Amino acid sequence: xxxxxxxxxxxxxxxxxxxxxxxxxxxxxxxxxxxxxxxxxxxxxxxxxxxxxxxxxxxxxxxxxxxxxxxxxxxxxxxxxxxxxxxxxxxxxxxxxxxxxxxxxxxxxxxxxxxx
Amino acid sequence: xxxxxxxxxxxxxxxxxxxxxxxxxxxxxxxxxxxxxxxxxxxxxxxxxxxxxxxxxxxxxxxxxxxxxxxxxxxxxxxxxxxxxxxxxxxxxxxxxxxxxxxxxxxxxxxxx
Numbered sequence: 368x369x370x371x372x373x374x375x376x377x378x379x380x381x382x383x384x385x386x387x388x389x390x391x392x393x394x395x396x397x398x399x400x401x402x403x404x405x406x407x408x409x410x411x412x413x414x415x416x417x418x419x420x421x422x423x424x425x426x427x428x429x430x431x432x433x434x435x436x437x438x439x440x441x442x443x444x445x446x447x448x449x450x451x452x453x454x455x456x457x458x459x460x461x462x463x464x465x466x467x468x469x470x471x472x473x474x475x476x477x478x479x480x481x482x483x
Numbered sequence: 484x485x486x487x488x489x490x491x492x493x494x495x496x497x498x499x500x501x502x503x504x505x506x507x508x509x510x511x512x513x514x515x516x517x518x519x520x521x522x523x524x525x526x527x528x529x530x531x532x533x534x535x536x537x538x539x540x541x542x543x544x545x546x547x548x549x550x551x552x553x554x555x556x557x558x559x560x561x562x563x564x565x566x567x568x569x570x571x572x573x574x575x576x577x578x579x580x581x582x583x584x585x586x587x588x589x590x591x592x593x594x595x596x
Contacts, residue, residue, distance in 0.1 A: 400583040410520075410571055411485075412587035419583075458526065462583055470539055471516065471585055475525040 369394045371461050373474035380449045381482050387434075388444045388477045390459030397421075400462040401435065401442045406476070407455040415457070418442065446479075454481045486510065489574050489588035497596055501562040504591045508555055508576030514538070515557040516585060517549055518573040526573065532557055564595045 370393045380386035392401070403415040418426045418435050425433050430450075434443045446453055459474040486509035496502055508515050517529040528541030532551035543549075546564075551557040561568060571592050575585040 402584055404587075409589075410592075411589055412573065412575075412585075414584050414586075417584055460585075470531075471528065473518075473526040473528075 369396075369461055369463055369470070369472050371459055371472050371474040373457075373459055373477050375477045376475075377478045377480070379480045379482055380446070382449055382451060384449055385445060385447045386449055386479065388446075388457050388459075388479065390442045390444070390474055392440050392442065392459070392461045392472075394440070394461065394463065396463055401433075402460040402462070403431070403433070403442075403444045404458045404460060404473075405453075405455045406458065407452075412458075416444065449481050451481050451483060454479055485586040485588065487574060487576050487586050487588035489572075489591050491591055492589065493592050493594075495594045495596065496564060498564055498566060500564050500595075501560065502564065502593065504559040504561070504572050504574075504593075506557045506559070506574030506576075506588060508557070508574075509586055512576035512578055512586070513555065514577045515551055515555070516575045516577070517543075517557070517559050518575065520571045520573060520590075521567075521569070529559070561593070564593075566595050569593055569595045 372391045399420045401418045405413045405415050416428045430447045432445045456476045458476045461472045488507040490505045513534045515532045518526040529543040531539040549559045571590045573590045575587045
């Protein structure tokens with residue numbers, strides 16, 4: 368069964384600094400998607416970034432980028448120039464296509480604190 | 484605004500009662516997913532519907548049931564409620580096929596007293 372592991376329950380970063388959140392996953396599939404979602408105190412789930420497994424190039428969205436290592440099954444999120452608004456829970460997620468049913472598996476989350 | 488609408492936003496009820504949570508997916512999305520998030524916990528997948536049919540089941544209790552109607556809105560029914568059922572219940576929808584991501588509603592916060 369597929370699993371997603373976020374080994375850092377909590378991380379802290381100084382404002383304007385860079386932080387990397389770790390995520391590893393286990394799958395025997397070659398075709399899948401990976402996501403990072405942000406959940407601020409409002410509890411709304413917001414998509415941060417998406418990576419298709421068949422793409423070798425790492426996805427970037429403004430200050431957010433990923434380091435996707437397919438062979439190592441690693442998918443870390445780097446936040447550059449951290450801002451106070453980045454403080455949130457961050458969830459890594461894996462999506463497996465299975466005969467038209469797309470199963471999404473979420474990690475347990477990493478709480479990011481941004482220090483002023 | 485994700486385009487996914489959930490009602491009610493907040494619900495307080497007593498143990499043993501039954502509640503219904505409602506979800507309207509984004510226009511055009513055929514898939515609806517339900518997740519449960521207890522306090523400071525991750526997201527637990529409950530169930531998925533695609534175009535009215537159940538497609539996948541997760542850790543959904545027998546006291547819980549769901550359905551997706553012809554107009555694609557979905558309802559999650561929770562019965563014989565227990566204190567431990569207090570949680571945030573998310574509905575999410577997705578486009579069939581390519582783009583991949585889930586679009587989440589704002590959640591329904593259930594408190595069982």
